[in-house]
Amino acid sequence: MGILEVKNVGKRFGGLQALSEVNLSVKENTVHAIIGPNGAGKSTLLNCLVGKLIPDTGSVMFDGNSVLGRSPHEINQLGISRVFQTPEIFGDLTVLENVSIACFAKRDGAYSLNAFGAVNKENDIREAAEHILDDVNMLEKSGMQASSLSRGDKRRLEMAMCLSQKPRLLLLDEPTAGMARADTNNTIDLLKTIRDRRNITMCIIEHDMHVVFSLAERITVLAQGTPLVEETPDNIKGHPKVREAYLGEAQV
Amino acid sequence: MDQIILQILNGLDKGSAYALIALGLTLIFGTLGVVNFAHGALFMLGAFCTVTLSRILGLSKEVIDETRTDFLGNPLKVDVPYIYDWFGESAGAAIIDWAVPLSILFSIPIMIAIGVAMERGLIKHFYKRPHADQILVTFGLAIVLQEIIKYYFGANQIPAPAPDAFIGSFDFGAAIGMDPGAIIYPYWRIVYFFFAMILIAAVFAFLQFTTFGMVVRAGMADRETVGLLGINIDRRFTIMFGIAAAVAGLAGVMYTPIVSPNYHMGMDFLVISFVVVVVGGMGSLPGAVLAGFVLGILESFASMREVIEFLPGINQVVIYLAAIIILLTRPRGLLGRKGVMED
Amino acid sequence: MLGLEKKDFNLLLIVAALVVLAPVLLNPFPEGSAMAQFNAGYPDLMQRFVIFGIFAIGFNILFGLTGYLSFGHAAFLGVGSYAGMWMLKLLSINVIPAIIFSMLIAGLVSLAIGYISLRRSGIYFSILTLAFAQMAFSLAASVLTPITGGETGLQTNLNDPRILPGFLGGGSSADGNIPKPSLFGIEMTATYEISVGNWLWTLNWGYAICAVVMLIAFYISIRIFRSPFGLMLRAIKSNQHRLSYTGLNTRPYMLACFVISGMYAGLAGGLMAAMDPQVGAERMQWTASGEVVLMTILGGVGTLIGPVLGAGLIKYFENIFSKINKATLEMWFSFAPDWLEGILVSIVYPFIGKGWHLTLGLMFMAVIIFLPGGLVEGGKRIGDWVRGKRGKAANDGAEVKTPAE
Amino acid sequence: MSKLNITRRGALKAGAAAGGALALPTYLRADGHAGFTNAPGDSSVTLGFNVPQTGPYADEGADELRAFELAVEHLNGEGDGGMLSTFSSKALDGAGILGRKVEYVTGDTQTKPDAARASARSMIEKDGAIMVSGGSSSGVAVAVQALCQEAGIIFMAGLTHSNDTTGKDKKANGFRHFFNSYMSGAALAPILANNYGTDRKAYHLTADYNWGYTTEEAVRTSTEAMGWETVAAVKTPLAQTDFSSYVAPVLNSGADVLVLNHYGGNMVNSLTSAVQFGLRAAEANGKNFEIIVPLYSRLMAKGAGENVKGIFGSTNWHWSLPDAGSMAFTRSFGTKYGFPPSQAAHTCYVQTLLYADAVTRAGSFNPCAVAEALEDFEFDGLGNGKTLYRGEDHQCFKDVLVVKGKENPDNEFDLLEIVEVTPAAQVTYDASIFGGELGTCNPGA
Numbered sequence A: 001m002g003i004l005e006v007k008n009v010g011k012r013f014g015g016l017q018a019l020s021e022v023n024l025s026v027k028e029n030t031v032h033a034i035i036g037p038n039g040a041g042k043s044t045l046l047n048c049l050v051g052k053l054i055p056d057t058g059s060v061m062f063d064g065n066s067v068l069g070r071s072p073h074e075i076n077q078l079g080i081s082r083v084f085q086t087p088e089i090f091g092d093l094t095v096l097e098n099v100s101i102a103c104f105a106k107r108d109g110a111y112s113l114n115a116f117g118a119v120n121k122e123n124d125i126r127e128a129a130e131h132i133l134d135d136v137n138m139l140e141k142s143g144m145q146a147s148s149l150s151r152g153d154k155r156r157l158e159m160a161m162c163l164s165q166k167p168r169l170l171l172l173d174e175p176t177a178g179m180a181r182a183d184t185n186n187t188i189d190l191l192k193t194i195r196d197r198r199n200i201t202m203c204i205i206e207h208d209m210h211v212v213f214s215l216a217e218r219i220t221v222l223a224q225g226t227p228l229v230e231e232t233p234d235n236i237k238g239h240p241k242v243r244e245a246y247l248g249e250a251q252v
Numbered sequence B: 001m002d003q004i005i006l007q008i009l010n011g012l013d014k015g016s017a018y019a020l021i022a023l024g025l026t027l028i029f030g031t032l033g034v035v036n037f038a039h040g041a042l043f044m045l046g047a048f049c050t051v052t053l054s055r056i057l058g059l060s061k062e063v064i065d066e067t068r069t070d071f072l073g074n075p076l077k078v079d080v081p082y083i084y085d086w087f088g089e090s091a092g093a094a095i096i097d098w099a100v101p102l103s104i105l106f107s108i109p110i111m112i113a114i115g116v117a118m119e120r121g122l123i124k125h126f127y128k129r130p131h132a133d134q135i136l137v138t139f140g141l142a143i144v145l146q147e148i149i150k151y152y153f154g155a156n157q158i159p160a161p162a163p164d165a166f167i168g169s170f171d172f173g174a175a176i177g178m179d180p181g182a183i184i185y186p187y188w189r190i191v192y193f194f195f196a197m198i199l200i201a202a203v204f205a206f207l208q209f210t211t212f213g214m215v216v217r218a219g220m221a222d223r224e225t226v227g228l229l230g231i232n233i234d235r236r237f238t239i240m241f242g243i244a245a246a247v248a249g250l251a252g253v254m255y256t257p258i259v260s261p262n263y264h265m266g267m268d269f270l271v272i273s274f275v276v277v278v279v280g281g282m283g284s285l286p287g288a289v290l291a292g293f294v295l296g297i298l299e300s301f302a303s304m305r306e307v308i309e310f311l312p313g314i315n316q317v318v319i320y321l322a323a324i325i326i327l328l329t330r331p332r333g334l335l336g337r338k339g340v341m342e343d
Numbered sequence C: 001m002l003g004l005e006k007k008d009f010n011l012l013l014i015v016a017a018l019v020v021l022a023p024v025l026l027n028p029f030p031e032g033s034a035m036a037q038f039n040a041g042y043p044d045l046m047q048r049f050v051i052f053g054i055f056a057i058g059f060n061i062l063f064g065l066t067g068y069l070s071f072g073h074a075a076f077l078g079v080g081s082y083a084g085m086w087m088l089k090l091l092s093i094n095v096i097p098a099i100i101f102s103m104l105i106a107g108l109v110s111l112a113i114g115y116i117s118l119r120r121s122g123i124y125f126s127i128l129t130l131a132f133a134q135m136a137f138s139l140a141a142s143v144l145t146p147i148t149g150g151e152t153g154l155q156t157n158l159n160d161p162r163i164l165p166g167f168l169g170g171g172s173s174a175d176g177n178i179p180k181p182s183l184f185g186i187e188m189t190a191t192y193e194i195s196v197g198n199w200l201w202t203l204n205w206g207y208a209i210c211a212v213v214m215l216i217a218f219y220i221s222i223r224i225f226r227s228p229f230g231l232m233l234r235a236i237k238s239n240q241h242r243l244s245y246t247g248l249n250t251r252p253y254m255l256a257c258f259v260i261s262g263m264y265a266g267l268a269g270g271l272m273a274a275m276d277p278q279v280g281a282e283r284m285q286w287t288a289s290g291e292v293v294l295m296t297i298l299g300g301v302g303t304l305i306g307p308v309l310g311a312g313l314i315k316y317f318e319n320i321f322s323k324i325n326k327a328t329l330e331m332w333f334s335f336a337p338d339w340l341e342g343i344l345v346s347i348v349y350p351f352i353g354k355g356w357h358l359t360l361g362l363m364f365m366a367v368i369i370f371l372p373g374g375l376v377e378g379g380k381r382i383g384d385w386v387r388g389k390r391g392k393a394a395n396d397g398a399e400v401k402t403p404a405e
Numbered sequence D: 001m002s003k004l005n006i007t008r009r010g011a012l013k014a015g016a017a018a019g020g021a022l023a024l025p026t027y028l029r030a031d032g033h034a035g036f037t038n039a040p041g042d043s044s045v046t047l048g049f050n051v052p053q054t055g056p057y058a059d060e061g062a063d064e065l066r067a068f069e070l071a072v073e074h075l076n077g078e079g080d081g082g083m084l085s086t087f088s089s090k091a092l093d094g095a096g097i098l099g100r101k102v103e104y105v106t107g108d109t110q111t112k113p114d115a116a117r118a119s120a121r122s123m124i125e126k127d128g129a130i131m132v133s134g135g136s137s138s139g140v141a142v143a144v145q146a147l148c149q150e151a152g153i154i155f156m157a158g159l160t161h162s163n164d165t166t167g168k169d170k171k172a173n174g175f176r177h178f179f180n181s182y183m184s185g186a187a188l189a190p191i192l193a194n195n196y197g198t199d200r201k202a203y204h205l206t207a208d209y210n211w212g213y214t215t216e217e218a219v220r221t222s223t224e225a226m227g228w229e230t231v232a233a234v235k236t237p238l239a240q241t242d243f244s245s246y247v248a249p250v251l252n253s254g255a256d257v258l259v260l261n262h263y264g265g266n267m268v269n270s271l272t273s274a275v276q277f278g279l280r281a282a283e284a285n286g287k288n289f290e291i292i293v294p295l296y297s298r299l300m301a302k303g304a305g306e307n308v309k310g311i312f313g314s315t316n317w318h319w320s321l322p323d324a325g326s327m328a329f330t331r332s333f334g335t336k337y338g339f340p341p342s343q344a345a346h347t348c349y350v351q352t353l354l355y356a357d358a359v360t361r362a363g364s365f366n367p368c369a370v371a372e373a374l375e376d377f378e379f380d381g382l383g384n385g386k387t388l389y390r391g392e393d394h395q396c397f398k399d400v401l402v403v404k405g406k407e408n409p410d411n412e413f414d415l416l417e418i419v420e421v422t423p424a425a426q427v428t429y430d431a432s433i434f435g436g437e438l439g440t441c442n443p444g445a
Helices: A041-049 A072-078 A095-105 A114-134 A151-164 A183-197 A211-213 A234-236 A240-247 B002-030 B039-057 B082-087 B087-098 B099-121 B131-153 B187-209 B213-221 B223-228 B234-255 B267-279 B285-302 B305-310 B316-327 C006-025 C034-040 C043-066 C076-088 C095-117 C122-139 C205-226 C228-244 C250-275 C286-299 C305-324 C328-337 C338-351 C351-368 C377-384 C392-395 D010-016 D058-075 D112-125 D138-151 D181-196 D210-225 D244-252 D264-276 D298-308 D324-337 D343-362 D365-375
Strands: A006-014 A016-026 A033-036 A055-063 A080-083 A167-175 A203-204 A217-224 A226-231 B058-068 B075-081 B170-171 B183-186 C191-196 C199-204 D023-025 D044-051 D102-107 D130-134 D154-157 D202-209 D229-236 D258-262 D291-295 D312-314 D377-379 D387-389 D402-405 D418-424
Touching: A006 A041, A016 A041, A016 A226, A016 B075, A016 C205, A016 D130, A033 A211, A033 D058, A041 A167, A041 A203, A041 B267, A072 A080, A072 B183, A080 D258, A095 A114, A095 A151, A095 C228, A114 B285, A114 C377, A114 D402, A151 A183, A183 A203, A183 A211, A183 B223, A203 A211, A203 C006, A211 A234, A211 B058, A211 D418, A240 B305, B002 B039, B002 B187, B002 B267, B002 B285, B039 B087, B039 B131, B039 B234, B039 B267, B058 B170, B075 B187, B075 C205, B082 B170, B082 D044, B082 D402, B087 B099, B099 B234, B131 B267, B170 B187, B183 D023, B187 B213, B187 B234, B213 B234, B213 C122, B213 D058, B223 C338, B267 B316, B267 C122, B285 B305, B285 B316, B285 C076, B305 B316, C006 C043, C006 C199, C006 D377, C034 C305, C034 C328, C043 C199, C043 C205, C043 C228, C043 C250, C043 C286, C043 C305, C043 D112, C076 C095, C076 C122, C076 C250, C076 C286, C076 D258, C095 C122, C095 C250, C122 C286, C199 D291, C205 C228, C205 C250, C228 C250, C286 C305, C286 C351, C305 C351, C305 D102, C305 D112, C338 C351, C351 D058, C377 D387, D010 D324, D044 D058, D044 D343, D058 D102, D058 D298, D058 D324, D058 D343, D058 D365, D112 D130, D112 D138, D130 D343, D138 D154, D154 D343, D154 D365, D181 D202, D181 D210, D181 D291, D181 D312, D181 D402, D181 D418, D202 D210, D210 D258, D210 D291, D244 D264, D258 D264, D264 D291, D264 D298, D298 D418, D312 D418, D324 D343, D343 D365, D343 D377, D365 D387
Parallel strands: A033 A203, A033 A217, A080 A167, A167 A203, D044 D102, D044 D130, D130 D154, D202 D229, D202 D258, D258 D291, D291 D312
Antiparallel strands: A006 A016, A006 A055, A217 A226, B058 B075, B170 B183, C191 C199, C191 D023, D312 D402, D377 D387, D402 D418
8 A cells, every 4th residue: 555546547628638547556655756758647647646636537545535625735734745847936035934934834743824823933943944955955045035046956945845844745746857967966866865764755757767767666657648557667668668658759 | 678778778888988998908918918007098088189189170260249248248259260261161060060080080090109109118118017016107107197188178077079960869669669769879879889899890800810910819828939939029019009099099089979078087997997807807808898898787787776776875886796706706707818917 | 122133123213213203304494484385294294194104014014025916905994994983983082992993893894805805816806805995985985874974974973972981081072062082181183382493393192192003013014024924925925836835825824914904904094083083985995095005116015114105205295295386386486587487387387286196196107117116225226326336236126126125 | 476484383483482492282372362273473364275176176176266366365455356345344454354464375175075184184283274265075065164173263165065064064163155955956946846837757866975965855855845746866876977877767767857966077977968868858748858957067067068058957156147246256257367257266255255354353363253253144245145144053045046058158158047046035944954063163272
C-alpha cells in the first residue's frame, strides 16, 4: 500500500480524453517519476492530485484520505506540497518573508490560521526560516526581493518554502524546465540531498531524462492519458513500449 | 400587455445607450487593459459636439428690431444666423433644424482625433502601470474635460431638439394589430435604437471581417503572443482607442434630443457603464451589448408602478441588485472568459 | 518602543508631532495678510484632515496590503455616521457611545458585505462592493427616509429621548437649545485661541479628540502592517495562488482585513457625526468611495503615511480653493497696474472658486504622471536628491515598489 | 475693487498684545460687544454666501452669487441702490450695516449637505461670518440652518422650497423668504380648476426625496380638495436622467393630467420625455391632456426648450413683474450683468437686504436681537408686494405667482408669463401643521 493511491482516474475536456484508467501507487519515502511525451496527460494528472482539477471518475487517496473535492489549502494541510513548472513565489516580498510565510502557516508541527497567535513567535519563525534558507544555501540572499532572483534561485526558494513545512509528499512539476545546465545540476544535487534524508516522498514530472535517471527510484511512463509501464530506471531504459511512445523524441 | 411591450421598448432604448458606451469601454478594457474612467467624458464630449455644431450653425449677426423690446425695455437685438444669408431663410432654418443628424458627420473626425490624442498623449504611458494609476489619471482627465465644458457651456442643460420630422410618436400598437394609441413610441427613440444597432453591427463587422480586426481580436485574447509576431500592435491600439472614442461620441450625439446634455452627463453614465461591462463579462464585446440590453430592460420593468408598489425602492437599486446576483451565480459575467482582469 | 522598530517609531513620532503642531503649521500666514486665505488651521478643516486620514488609513489596510480595490467603502463611513448619530439621539450626547457603536455597526455591515463580495476577486470584487454601496446610498436617500432622514439628512433634535442619565450626557439641555456633542461635558466645539503677534492659532477640543483617535488608529495600522497578519495580506496581494498551496485559506484573512478596514471607515463616520451632528446620504455615494480611492493613490498606495497625506491634500483643495473668489484675486493682484491685474485675474480665475474641480483634476494628473508612487514617492525623491542620489531613483521610479514604507 | 483684508480676526489682532500669547475661550473672545459669536469689529462686517458652485445647480448658484454681490454693493452705497429705494423700511442708508462696511466670503455647497456644512463652518470659524445665506436645495438649507443654530449665527435661507425648512426642521436662528410646497399647491389649485375644470384625474411623478414628498403632498391635497382625483403617484430616483419608463405608462393609466414634482434637471428631463411621448398633444377622457410643474425654475427651464410652452407652474418671483421694486432690481441686475435675475437671485438679494435692515433696526448684530427684529416684520417694496415674516415659524407670507410657459417669447429670457398673482391670504396656513420646534434663539454664548 503506497502513500499515494490513484485508482481508475479519468478526465475529459470536451472531446478530448485527457486521462483514462490511470492507476498509480507511490510508495512512502521513495522518488517516483512520471514521464511521457507532450500531451500525455502528466500535468492534468498532477492537477488532479492537488485539487486544481476534479477527475470525472476514479479516486485519489493520500495516506487513507481522499483528496478529491478538497480545496488546495486543505490538500496542502494533508501533507502534499507542490513545486510548479514556473516557480510560484511571492514576488513582491523578500526571500526571508517568503519562507517565513511557509513557516508561519505550519508552526509547531500543525497548521494554524490564527495570525495573532503568531505575534509572540515571530523570532522562532524567523529562525526557522533562516535555518531552511541556510539549508538551500540562500541565506545571504534573504533580504532580496524574490522577483529579482534568477530562475534557479526562484526554484530553490520555492523548494525551501515547500520543505520548511515538512511535507510527506512533494510534487515537482518539471523542476528544471527552462534552466541552464549549471542550475539544473544544482537542482539535482539539492533534490538528492533531500532524497537521501529519507523522510520524504517525491513525485516528479520531468522531461529531462538526465534528471529523471539521476533521481528516480520508480518510473511511470504515461502515454495518451494512460500509464504504459511502471518500472525501475534500469528496466525503463531499453523498454520497447517506451521507445514506441517516444518515437521521434530526441531525448531517449 | 401593452405596458409590457412599452417597457420592453423603453428597455431597448435605454439598453442601446448602455450598450454603446459599454462597447467602447470594453474595446479599451479588452484590447488595452486600461481602466478608462474618462470614457463617460467621451460620451459627454460627443453630445457637446452637437451643441457646438448647432452654435456654429447659429452664428448670428445682430439686427435691431425697433418694434420689440428686451427685458430692460431697450429695443430688442434680434440674432439672424449668417447661414440665412448664405442659403436663404428656409434652407438655413432646415440646416439648423437638422443639426443633430449633421453632428454625426461633424463628430466622427473630432472624436477620433480626441481619442487618438488621448491615447498617444496620455494613456500610452500607462499601459504598464498598475490599474490604480490608470484610475487616478483617467479620473483626473475626466474632471478636467468636464470642467472645461462647464467653463464654456455652463452647468445647465442645453436643449438640442431632434429635427421636426422626427418630433412625434409612432403608433406601435396599430402597427402590430392592437388598439390604436395603446402603444405609441417617439420617433427619435426608435431612430436611436436602430442607429445603435447599426453602429454595433458595424463595429462587430469591422472586427470580424477585416485583417485589422482579426489582429485586434487576437490581441484581446493574448497580447504578448501577437506582439511576438512582430505586428505593430501599438499603432493598432491607438486606432482602436480612436474608434472607441468615436463610438462613445456618436452615442452622445444621438442621445442629445432624448436628454438635453449638460457637462455632468458623462459621470452619470460612468458607474452604470462599468457595471454593464463587468456584468457582460470582461473583455467580451457581445457580453457588453447583451448586458446593456438586459440591464436596460430590467431597469424599465422595475420602474413600473405595479412593481414599485410591491417592492418600494426597487427602481433605485435594480441594476445593482442584478449585477450582484449575476456576478455571484456567473463568476465571469454573462459571456466573460476566464482569467481576464481577475487580479 | 511600543513594539515598533526604530524606523516605524520615528514615523509615528513625526506624525504625532505634525498632528500636535497642526494648529500652528496650518496657519503659516499672519491674520489679515493676503495669504491668510490659504490658512487651514480652523477647527472644521483640521477635524476633517484627521477624520479622512483615519478613513484613508483604513482603506489602505485593505487596498494597500491585499490589492483588493473596494469601490464602496463610503458605505461603511455612512453606516458608521448613521449609527453614531442615532446613539447621540437615543442614548446620550456623549460622543463615546456614538464612536463605539459606529465602529461596531460598520463592522457588522462590512462583515456581511465582505462575506459576499469576497467570493470574487479583481474587478468583480470592486463592482460587487460598488453595487452594495450604491444600493445603500439610493435606499438611504429615498425609501429609508424614516431612518436616515433621506436627502435632508439626520440631525439631533430638541425632543430626542437620550435615555442615559444626565452626567453621562443624557436628557436635553435646559436652555431650549439642542445640546452639542460633548465628552463628559466638554463640548466638541469648545475652542481656545492663541494669538502671537499677527498669528492666530486655534485649539479645539473636537480636533484634540480626533487627533488622539487618529494617532491610535495610525499606530494600530503600523502594527498590522508589520505583523504576521500583515505579511499574510501582502502575500495575498503578491500571489494568492501560492498562499493557498502553502496550506492557508485566504478567505478568513481577507474577511478579517475587510472588516478591520470597514471598522476604520465606521470610526471615521462616527467621528464625523460626533464633530458635526448631521449625516447626509451623499456621504455614501460612489463619488465618496471614489474619493478615498483617490486619496490613497494620490498619497501612495501601500505606504503608511501616504493615505493621510492624500486625504489632507484633497480636503485642502476642496475647502480652501473653493472659497477663493474674484474679489480675493483682485486683492492679491492689487499691487499690479490695472491692466495687468485684469490679465492676472482672468488667468487665475478659472482655477479657483467654482473652478476648483479643474485644479483638482489637473493635480491628479500631474501627480500620477510625474510621481508614479504618489506623494510619498515625491518625498522619497526629494530625500534622495538631498542625499545626492538623484539620478538612480529617477530612473527606476516606476519599478520601485517598496511594499511598506 | 473691494478689499477683504480686515476680518474678525483682523479686528481682534489690533487688541491683542503683540508678541505675547493670549489664550481666550471662544465665548470671551466674542465679547467685544454683547456676548455673541463673531461680533464684528468697528469698521467692517463679514457675511458668508454659501452657494452651489459645482454640480448640477452651479449656474443657479452663480446667479445667487451675483445677487449677493449686488446686494453688498447697494448696502455699501455703490451702484444705483436697487431695491433700497423701494423698500418700505428706510433704515438702510447705504453706509454699510450700522456704519460698518459690508464684506463677504463665498463657498461651494456642491448641493450636498455635508459639503455645505463644511463650507459654512469654515466661514464661521475661519472668516468670522456673522450671517450665512444662500443654497439651492432644501437638504442644504436644513443642514446649514441647523449648523447656524448650533453656532449661534443667523441663517437667511436661499432657494429652498420644501415645507420642512420652516416646518418640521425650523430653527430659531433660520429665516426663509422663499415660498414653499404648501403655498405652491394652494396657489395653483384654483387656477388649475379654472383652466382645466374640476373633474380631472392626475398622475404624479415625484422625485424620491424630501422635497418631492412635500410637494406631491401639497399639490395632491389642494387639488383633491377641489374635486380632482389622483390616479397614481410614482416615485422617481433623484439621479434619473431618462424618464421614458415612468412617462410611457401615463397615457394608458386613465389620467388626463400629469404633475411633475421635479425640480431643476429632473424637471427638464421628465418634461422633455413627457413631450416626446406625445402627452402634450394627446387627449384623454375626452379632454386635452395637461402637464403641470409645481415649481418652475426659469434658469433651468431653458434646458427644456420649446417643451415648457403652455405649462402651468408656480414661482417665487419673476423679473417681468411690473412693481417698482422688481423693476428696480431687474434694472440694476440687468445693467450690471446683461441678463435678468432669476428667482434664486431675487430671494438671495432680498434676504441680504432684510438681514441688514433688521440689524439696523435692532441696533445690534446680536442674532437674538436680529431675530426679534425680523419676527412679525411687515414690509413692502421688495418685489412680492406686502410681506410678513411670521414669527412663529420664520416663514415669509406673500403673494404667490402662478405662471405658464410663454407661447411666443419676446426674447430668450422671456420664458414664463404670469397668469395670476395669488394673494398671500389664500396661501397662509397655521404654523403648527408641520410640527417641529423653533427652539430658542442662540447667540452662540
